[in-house]
Amino acid sequence: MTVQPKPRPGKRINDPEGMRKKVLDVAEDAFQARGYHASSIGDLMAAADVSGGALHHHFPTKKALALAVIDERVAAAVEETWIAPVLAAASVREGVRSVFEAVAAELEQQGFVRGCPLNNLAHELSLADPDFRLALAGIFGGWRQAIADKVRADQQAGKDEGTDPERFAALTVAAYSGAMSMAKTAQDAGVLRDCLAGLERSAPSQGGLVARRRNRILPRPRII
Amino acid sequence: MTVQPKPRPGKRINDPEGMRKKVLDVAEDAFQARGYHASSIGDLMAAADVSGGALHHHFPTKKALALAVIDERVAAAVEETWIAPVLAAASVREGVRSVFEAVAAELEQQGFVRGCPLNNLAHELSLADPDFRLALAGIFGGWRQAIADKVRADQQAGKDEGTDPERFAALTVAAYSGAMSMAKTAQDAGVLRDCLAGLERSAPSQGGLVARRRNRILPRPRII
DNA sequence: TGTAAAACAGACCGGTTGTCCTGTTTTGTC
DNA sequence: GACAAAACAGGACAACCGGTCTGTTTTACA
Secondary structure (H helix, E strand, C coil): CCCCCCCCCCCCCCCCCHHHHHHHHHHHHHHHCCCCCCCCHHHHHHHHHCCCHHHHHHHHHHHHEEEEEEHHHHHHHHHHHHHHHHHHHCCHHHHHHHHHHHHHHHHHHHHCCCCHHHHHHHHCCCCCCCHHHHHHHHHHHHHHHHHHHHHHHHHHCCCCCCHHHHHHHHHHCCCCCCHHHHHHHHHHHHHHHHHHHHCCCCCCCCCCCCCCCCCCCCCCCCCC | CCCCCCCCCCCCCCHHHHHHHHHHHHHHHHHHHHCCCCCCHHHHHHHHHHHHHHCCCCCCHHHHHHHHHHHHHHHHHHHHHHHHHHHHCHHHHHHHHHHHHHHHHHHHCCCCCCCCHHHHHHHHHCCCCCCHHHHHHHHHHHHHHHHHHHHHHHHCCCCCCCCCHHHHHHHHHHHHHHHHHHHHHCCCCCCHHHHHHHHCCCCCCCCCCCCCCCCCCCCCCCCC
């Protein structure tokens, strides 16, 4: 009994950008919740209320749609959730901690864990197709590089001298990815806090007591 | 032109255990290489050279087959590759390091990365079905607990006093899982060594120079 | 206003999927 | 050897998949 959009027979408004966005929204959500193979384009058409012709006009194949989701949505999610907050933080370790805590808080408030969109798709599609793999690997690489760059910036400011940028970045991304994997499987975000605690104990964080308060830098974490 | 098994018309040997094992072998491999949804039972029948009736007799549904793979194969792989070597090592950190190095070496020699079977299936199936999720969560739990137990055992022997068992276990499993995820996506096992290095820098490893030589404790790493 | 391209609708199709079903052969047991 | 149960063979099937196709409507532009 919801309000129908009144499909007047003789009226139609072409909205290619809106249509494309609607499809990407639905596909992003479906790939995240059910995965690529488990999401049929029929499901997507129904969920987006879009005809087959329209969908095919914007995305000729399912692969093209997934590639668009990866390039435009998954990359943006990593940028929003991780890269921007870390770069904006007072230090890498501050930034990493705030992201872990923000995501954990978001998940706990939400009550369920759907996992990291990048890792979800990476596991399912990396071996399925080289194009998928390259696109996903690029996002991983950008994620790691942003953290490593931040470490180097910190070091030029005299902080965190003893930390290897590449290794710290790799460990951080790996710890987060793996923690999200466990959180999704256990449906419990607590492991994120365990991993963060283990991570913070790491390396020459000279001054384990400073900055005890939590700061809220990031916009709504899109990784849910 | 391979040697045919000579399917004599009037001869057949019932070998239920062998048949079951053959199917599980093929399914384990296919799920690892292509994933659950991308592996049709038709593919499995062909690869295992097994009739539909035979397969259905041992595994009534595809889900039952996957559950058997998880319970009997994935769990065993984690046990073989991780739990047993770590428990047998001189210390947790020794064990963790040897597993990381052994897996990295195996992957580099092999030339390609198919990822961690547990994480592969966990990402694809955790949200698809509660039975899948519980089975996979149990394996993650056992993995973490084994490492935490080893930390406690070390501590009772006077070693590694400052390490929190649960947090160290969570971070170790997460770092490995995430590193394998990146290694699979980048098709490069180098990130495993980066993560290990970051991990070893962590915590009060009193004596960063001891035990520089690598030791070979583990049997052939089944996680490929 | 005329017109061609873009945007969209919806039916259609060949191939695949997982499962079921009927029937045959083997095997353990008395 | 009789016989029931287990083990296996293989065809059948309905549902579904992704993609294509034809046709209609809207829109940009001259």
